[in-house]
Structures are given as structure tokens and as C-alpha cells.
Amino acid sequence: MSTPKVRVATIWLDGCSGCHMSLLDMDERLIELADKIDVVYTPLMDVKQFPKDVDVTLVEGAVNSHEDYERILEVRKNTKILVSLGDCAISANVPSMRNPFGVEVTLKRAYVENVTLNPQIPSKEVPPLMPLARPVHAVVKVDLFVQGCPPSADTIHFVIAELLEGRTPDLSERTRFGA
Amino acid sequence: MIAEELSKTAAAEREAQAQFEHRINVCVAASCLSSNSDKIKSALETEVKKKGLEKSCQVRGVGCMRLCSRGPLVSTETQGEDETQPASVLYQNVTPEDAPALVESLKGEPVKALECPTDTPFFKSQVTIVLENSGKIDPERIEEYIAVEGYATLLKALTTMTPAEVIAEISRSGLRGRGGAGYSTGLKWTTVAKANGGSRKYVICNADEGDPGAFMDRSVLESDPHRILEGMALAAYAVGASHGYIYVRAEYPLAIKRLRAAIRQAERNGLLGTNISGTTFSFTVELRLGAGAFVCGEETALIASIEGKRGQPRPRPPYPAESGVWGCPTLINNVETFANIVPIIREGGDWFAGIGTAKSKGTKVFALTGQIHNTGLIEVPMGTPLREIVYEIGGGIPGGKAFKAVQTGGPSGGCIPAQHLDSPVDYESLIQLGSFMGSGGMIIMDETSCMVDVATYFMEFCMSESCGKCVPCRVGTAHMYDLLQKITRGEATMADLDLLLEVCDVVKNTSLCGLGMGAPQPIFSTLRYFRDEYLAHIEAKQCPAGVCKIHEGNEEVIA
Amino acid sequence: MSPTVRVKTLTIDGQAVGAREDQTIMQVARENNIFVPALCAIEGLTPVGACRLCIVEVKGVNKLLPACATRIEEGMEVTTNSERVANYRRTILEMLFSEGNHICSVCVSNGHCELQTLAKKLGMTHVRVPYRSTMRRVDASHERFIADPNRCILCTRCVRVCDEIEGAHTWDVMGRGINSRIITDLSQPWGDSDSCTSCGKCVNVCPTGALFEKGKAVSEMSKRQEFLPYLTLMREGKK
Numbered sequence A: 001m002s003t004p005k006v007r008v009a010t011i012w013l014d015g016c017s018g019c020h021m022s023l024l025d026m027d028e029r030l031i032e033l034a035d036k037i038d039v040v041y042t043p044l045m046d047v048k049q050f051p052k053d054v055d056v057t058l059v060e061g062a063v064n065s066h067e068d069y070e071r072i073l074e075v076r077k078n079t080k081i082l083v084s085l086g087d088c089a090i091s092a093n094v095p096s097m098r099n100p101f102g103v104e105v106t107l108k109r110a111y112v113e114n115v116t117l118n119p120q121i122p123s124k125e126v127p128p129l130m131p132l133a134r135p136v137h138a139v140v141k142v143d144l145f146v147q148g149c150p151p152s153a154d155t156i157h158f159v160i161a162e163l164l165e166g167r168t169p170d171l172s173e174r175t176r177f178g179a
Numbered sequence B: 001m002i003a004e005e006l007s008k009t010a011a012a013e014r015e016a017q018a019q020f021e022h023r024i025n026v027c028v029a030a031s032c033l034s035s036n037s038d039k040i041k042s043a044l045e046t047e048v049k050k051k052g053l054e055k056s057c058q059v060r061g062v063g064c065m066r067l068c069s070r071g072p073l074v075s076t077e078t079q080g081e082d083e084t085q086p087a088s089v090l091y092q093n094v095t096p097e098d099a100p101a102l103v104e105s106l107k108g109e110p111v112k113a114l115e116c117p118t119d120t121p122f123f124k125s126q127v128t129i130v131l132e133n134s135g136k137i138d139p140e141r142i143e144e145y146i147a148v149e150g151y152a153t154l155l156k157a158l159t160t161m162t163p164a165e166v167i168a169e170i171s172r173s174g175l176r177g178r179g180g181a182g183y184s185t186g187l188k189w190t191t192v193a194k195a196n197g198g199s200r201k202y203v204i205c206n207a208d209e210g211d212p213g214a215f216m217d218r219s220v221l222e223s224d225p226h227r228i229l230e231g232m233a234l235a236a237y238a239v240g241a242s243h244g245y246i247y248v249r250a251e252y253p254l255a256i257k258r259l260r261a262a263i264r265q266a267e268r269n270g271l272l273g274t275n276i277s278g279t280t281f282s283f284t285v286e287l288r289l290g291a292g293a294f295v296c297g298e299e300t301a302l303i304a305s306i307e308g309k310r311g312q313p314r315p316r317p318p319y320p321a322e323s324g325v326w327g328c329p330t331l332i333n334n335v336e337t338f339a340n341i342v343p344i345i346r347e348g349g350d351w352f353a354g355i356g357t358a359k360s361k362g363t364k365v366f367a368l369t370g371q372i373h374n375t376g377l378i379e380v381p382m383g384t385p386l387r388e389i390v391y392e393i394g395g396g397i398p399g400g401k402a403f404k405a406v407q408t409g410g411p412s413g414g415c416i417p418a419q420h421l422d423s424p425v426d427y428e429s430l431i432q433l434g435s436f437m438g439s440g441g442m443i444i445m446d447e448t449s450c451m452v453d454v455a456t457y458f459m460e461f462c463m464s465e466s467c468g469k470c471v472p473c474r475v476g477t478a479h480m481y482d483l484l485q486k487i488t489r490g491e492a493t494m495a496d497l498d499l500l501l502e503v504c505d506v507v508k509n510t511s512l513c514g515l516g517m518g519a520p521q522p523i524f525s526t527l528r529y530f531r532d533e534y535l536a537h538i539e540a541k542q543c544p545a546g547v548c549k550i551h552e553g554n555e556e557v558i559a
Numbered sequence C: 001m002s003p004t005v006r007v008k009t010l011t012i013d014g015q016a017v018g019a020r021e022d023q024t025i026m027q028v029a030r031e032n033n034i035f036v037p038a039l040c041a042i043e044g045l046t047p048v049g050a051c052r053l054c055i056v057e058v059k060g061v062n063k064l065l066p067a068c069a070t071r072i073e074e075g076m077e078v079t080t081n082s083e084r085v086a087n088y089r090r091t092i093l094e095m096l097f098s099e100g101n102h103i104c105s106v107c108v109s110n111g112h113c114e115l116q117t118l119a120k121k122l123g124m125t126h127v128r129v130p131y132r133s134t135m136r137r138v139d140a141s142h143e144r145f146i147a148d149p150n151r152c153i154l155c156t157r158c159v160r161v162c163d164e165i166e167g168a169h170t171w172d173v174m175g176r177g178i179n180s181r182i183i184t185d186l187s188q189p190w191g192d193s194d195s196c197t198s199c200g201k202c203v204n205v206c207p208t209g210a211l212f213e214k215g216k217a218v219s220e221m222s223k224r225q226e227f228l229p230y231l232t233l234m235r236e237g238k239k
Ligand SMILES: Cc1cc2nc3c(=O)[nH]c(=O)nc-3n(C[C@H](O)[C@H](O)[C@H](O)COP(=O)(O)O)c2cc1C
Pocket: B176, B177, B178, B179, B180, B181, B182, B183, B185, B188, B206, B207, B208, B209, B210, B211, B294, B295, B296, B297, B298, B299, B300, B332, B333, B334, B335, B337, B439, B513, B514, B515
């Protein structure tokens, strides 16, 4: 009997998708990995509901909107090893640059002052912002931090490979904030 | 002024005082002044004049009479048969309108309605060394200080003792610094005396007193300024210094005024300046005013401030004893430390060492404040049990409330709960209880105080008084304050408490100066004795004392 | 030349080393290739002991001592990197990151920043204390340089280099505690400063992207600090 595959998910909160691009940059190594892991949820697939019993979830992005907040709680509940992938997840990074200004000023800047055609702050469809954009670990417990903006494909591959081996990856020589 | 002139002046002053059959003493220290004791004094003067009693009754301002909560305080003295023991009555809550009655009473019965009993534990349990002249002499007249043997000790030391003998006496007394940490004064003087770097030496009196609720030093300066000058001169003689600074906060205008006057008077009488009393010893004193930053009480920050720099501490070593103001060896002591010098040299180190406990000698002045009947200044022998201070001297908790804790040591101190009320007050015992002697602030709290709120109050103080130089204190105090606030709002989790403790640990162990090192102390001590109150805020979202406003709502709102 | 300077011996991390008596623990450690992290200290400027990253343990001393500002003593036994100290250093770094807005990915000094490098080297994986998200005004009034106080860690290298080396004393610190910030002259715009000589020394000693040259984009600002020890040597030679 073959060992069951490791269930892996990725989610994308408030980030630029760069971390997911880096993930895809693993190229042919993704195919190798496919033998060992089951990707059970990712923004690149069309799955609505975050599944249960996920072994590893890679989170890209900061917790910025109320929707992000609800999602990360859900993810945490159903994940064994939660990985903050990239600077936005770890430090709130670029999304947090609006923090000193406050929500109102930020929205006004984005939707009114810099818009010529029908400027208005959206009330539907765009999820409302929380007072601060926060790192994932400020909201839920995080098990591993993978720095980088974005972390390189090599780094991500290393992380997954190590986790598959049951080891905690040592990233001290591989990546840093802003890398 | 040489010794004979000094005793002549003293005799003349005593004789002049004996001319008066009656004396009315009005407290003109800050607390009573703030409730208009100066108006009482002029009302009394007018009344005396009206009655034509100027020749037999003297009205004068004196220093703090200690029971500040009953101020304005006035005392009357009437010479009896026995000249050394004038009959004396203390009056409380006096108003200018009371002047006629008071003057009238000199001839007959005391004014019962205003009388403040002095056979109470508040007065009887106290032992006054530092405050021996406080409330007894007019702080603005050097003659009165001389009349109570002021400056005689200095002249005696200059003419009959070597500097080494002066230091030996201080060492023998076991006196420890009253500015906080309790470092041996004799040892400090010895180090400065031996230091040989720099072109000259300095003596600094630390009168920056910044602990919330503390007013011991201010009171000494306002009530008996010459005692500090004389103590500093003795220190200067002992360590070989020729120049002194008194660093006093600008928020103490009255102390500054009296110090200025005292320095001028002492100089005019040749008790400060060059060749004091005809000896080769010269000593001048200058005032330096601080802008009231708490950290400027830290010795290296204080020195930077005297030098005209930003008041920030620097790493020690080198200690000021080796390299202090202008890079010269500097002796820096607290006001109360200097106030103990004259009695020690006058009565001998052994006498002083006979008071107090094995390791903490002499007395300590405390500023008793908070939820207690008798607020004011008290001076008690080291080793006095807290219970005696709270329940006898302090008269207990008003309103039938239960005692909860006594806070000592200011922002680096801690809260001592009821189960330790029988502990003696001395340096080691307080540290063992997780508190600190500090400069002598003592705040009594009853059951209506929330201990998390108390910790938050002190943390806010440390945060806003942090000088900002070193990272752990600058940023750490802000985080500690925020986390405490989160707890008091009922928004914190147990993880926040763990984080708070971790920040406390780093700030305590890595900060540059005592402000940062001591800042977590109020948290440690309240957690040690009142952990349940923290847990109530965190887990049950309740403030047991009903002080904190608990926010309703979930994480989302807080975010 | 200074008069007779005696030599003393001590151990650092168990290694026996010799040193001049006027040297600091940090100087001796570096001479012997023992790494001690530092942010406020820089060779050539008076040490201030402010960042506390260089704290070390000395046997028999119950406090941790800043290596940059502590003179060596005969027989000292120094431990530079115990687990306890390593943890403290990481927390201090976290405090620095939480205090300002250190967003490496958009910073001119990305890849050349001493704060960023130390975070990596000391293994600071994330910041556990809340970010403070304060707002500080950027000063772009100088014709060649920009000051972004959001990236300032208050190491006061700029203040010291300007005072001790350039002799202009344009920079200083204002406010206290968490509200401290660096200012030019009496808190006037840098561009209006009468005392600034535009020498750029402050920019080059600044460990982060707080002071940088105009026209540099993300990651383009690297600092040149070789001039400092050189100038110091020149001065000593002249004496
Ligand atoms: C933050 C801080 C504030 C201080 N404030 C005072 C003060 O207001 N008055 C004082 O005498 N000592 C103060 N000290 C203690 C002084 O640094 C110094 O130890 C003291 O003046 C020495 O005098 P002593 O030996 O007579 O106690 C303070 C220390 C720290 C760390």
C-alpha cells in the first residue's frame, strides 16, 4: 500500500500574488512534488470551501480585510502546519504601509482622490478593511516563517521538501526580509 | 566666620529668641503654602501688632511639620519656668480668620477646635534625624540654623579632623545612599577621595526627586537648606573637592529660592567660599536647575545635564567617582544622604549605627500618600514594620475600607500586599518582597485599587519618562504599556501575558540605566501577589475592583 | 603617541586573547574574528551603548555589558553568544522592527542594510510584538539627500559623525522615549540648515535606509564607511 499523500493547501490573503508566482516558478519540480503531495486547495484551482485535515498550508499575504480575517481562522482550524509564506504574511509588508494613515484616509486616497471617473468608496464587493493590516501570526498561531518578497522558488521547494521529510527547514542561510 | 564668631552668633540669636515670651510658628513649606499658610502668617502678624504684642510674641515661618494632610499647620510656643521646654500646641487646618483666636489663646487655653494632638503615634513613633530642624527653625534665616548649632560641626571637622577621619566616621555609621539603590556612602566617599584623574573634584547633591508621590527631598530643602550645604561642605572636605552643584528640578521654586538665599547667607558669613573659617579649605556651591525629566535623576544623565548636554545616561563604568562632571572625579549623593551627614559627624558614627537594623542604619524619611488617614512626611528608624507605618503612624485606611497594598520604590518599585505587612522596612527586606526602597515614596492602596491599573499607571510614567536612548527601554516600555492596556480593556489573551513577561525580561536585563532596568518591576510585583487580578481581566473579562472599563466585543473590533 | 599602554589578557568565548588596556571588548573581539553584533557602534565614533545588541556576559558580573562601551580588564572571561543573550538580541531587533516602518522590499537600502542583515544573521524570523505603525514625516528638502525617519533606529551615528568628525553638529535628537527622533538644526528642514555642509558623512554611516541619496531606487543605496577609520587614523597621526 502506498503511503497517503501529504495534503497541501495554499491561500492568498492580501498580497500581490508574487509568492504564488514564485511557487509556480518551481516549474518541473512541481511535477516531482505531485507524486508526494495532494494540492487540496489553492487560488489557482476552483475550490470554494477550504477542506478539512490539511497537513500544510502556505499563506501568502497580510490579514487586511475582514474577509482575510475570517478565512485565516478557518484555515488555521483545518491545518496542521501553517506556514507564513513571504514578507506580507510575516510582517504585513506593503499592505501595512496604509496603517499609519488609517482606513478612511486610505480609502479616500484610493477611490476618491486618485480617481477621475465617478469617484466613490465602494460599499459592495470589496471586502471592508480592518483598522490595521496585520501579520498572520498576529491573528493565529503560525508554525513556520519563510521570509522573502517573494521567497525564491528554490526556497519554497526546499521548505516543502524538508517538511515532507518531517524536518523543520533551516532557512537562516537561504532567505531574508526583502529578498 | 571662625568658631568663636559662630558661637557668638548662635548665642545672640538664642538670646534674641528668648526675649519673646511667645512664638507662633507657621509652616511655610510647599504643602501648607499651597493652602495659603502665607496669608495665615500675615494675618497673625497683623493681629499681634494690633494687640501690641510685637515685643513679646514672634511670628515666624518654619519648615514642614510633617502632618501635611492636616495643613496648614501652626504651632505656638510659650516659655515656661523651664526655658528649655517651652509649652507647645499644634494647630491644624488653620485659616487666616483663626488668627485672633490663636493670638488670644497665648494667654489662656488652647483653641480646642483647632488643636491637633501630638501625643499620637504619628508623632511619637517617629525619630527625627534628617528632619530634626524641620518645623522648628525659619529656613530663610541662617542665624536660626546657627542657633541650633548649625555649621559648628563643619568648623569642628575642619579644625579637628582629617578628611580621612571624616570618611571613617561616615563608614562607621553604616549610612547608605538614600537616592534609591542604597550604596554605602562611606565606600563611595572613599572611592572619590582616592580618585586622582582630572584637575579637580566635584560634589553633587541630587535634588531631582522625580518619583511620583515623593516629596521628602523637597521638604528637606524647603525646611532646612543649610543642613544640605553643611553636609555637602563636609563631603567636599572629606573627598578633596572644591566645587559643588545642587541639581534641583525647576518645579521646586520654593526650594530653589531658599537654597539660593541659603548659599548667599553662607557665603556672606564665610561658611562657604574660599578659606572657610580661616582654614585652607575652600568650597563653593552652584545651583543647577533641571527641567523635570525623571531620568535626569540618574547620576550620569544628571551630570550630562549639568554640562549643558541632553540629559541622557551613559554606560557605567566609568562611574562618576572616577569620571564625573567635566570628566573629573565626582561625588554624587542624594539630598537625604547629605542631610544625615551633620548629625553623624556631630554625634559620631557609632551613635548612628545604633539606630536601625543590621544592614540598614539610621532612619528613613517617607512621603506617605494614598488611601490613608495621615498623609505627610514621616521619619522612622530603618526596620520599622510596615504595619506600624500604615496602621499606627498612618492611622489606617479611611472609610472602613480594607488595606490592599503599599507601593514603595516609585516606578522601579513594587506593591507589597497585606500578608507581608509585618515585614520591616529596610533595603534588603523590600528587595526580597519584590519591591525597592527607592527614594521614599509610599503609596497606600485599599480594596478599591485595581492592581493591573496600578501597574499600567507606573508603566505609563516609565514610558513617557524614558529618555529614548536605548532600544529596550524606549520601545519596550511602550509595548509593555500597550499590552497592559490591552489587559485592562479585557482584550488580552494568555499569549499576551506571556509576551508581556518576555518583554519585561528583556527590558529589565538589557536596558542601559536604572529606569529601564526597573521599569518592569511594578508588573513583576503585582503579578507575584495579584496574579488572580490579571487572570480576571484576561479570562473572565472582569475587573475585580471595578476600576477598568472592560470593552465588550470580539477580536474583530479590537484588531 | 600615547604613553605606555599596558597589555592585558582575557578570554572571549574561551579563546585567550591579548589586548591593549584601552580597548573595548568589541574591538578585541573583532580583532580576533569573533563576531559581536552592533548597530549603534561604529569604529571611529565614540561608543554610546544605545542599541544593546552587543551585550555580552562577563563572568562575575551580574549585569550584561555592552561590548562596544566596556573596557577590557585583566582576566575577564567574556561570553559573546549564550542562548540567553541570543534571545535578548532577537527581541531587541523585533522591537526595532516594530518601532518604525521597516519594509525591506520597498527600501532603497534593501540588501545593504545593517538592520536587515542582523535580522537574518541573528535568526529573527518574525516580530512578535505588535507593529506600532507610527507616522513620521519624510524630509526631502535637502538638494542631495533624503531623511526618512520611519526607517531610523536612533543609533545616533549621524549625530556623532556630524559632531565628532565633520564638526558641524547639524544632527541631534529631539523628544524623549518612544517619541524621540533625529532632527537637523533646531528641527528645521534639512534643506534650510545653515550648519549642514552637505558632506554626506551622515548618509554613509547610517546603517539603514533612513538617510539616503536622492535618485536612488529600491536596493540601490549602498553606504561607504571606509572613510571613518581612515579619518580617525589621520587624526591620531597628526597628534
Ligand atoms: C531613572 C533614575 C532616576 C533617579 N532619580 C533620582 C533622584 O531623583 N534623586 C536621587 O537622589 N537619586 C536618583 N537616582 C539615583 C542616582 O542615580 C544616584 O544613584 C544617587 O543620586 C546616588 O546618591 P546616594 O548614594 O546618596 O543614594 C535615580 C536613578 C535612576 C536610574
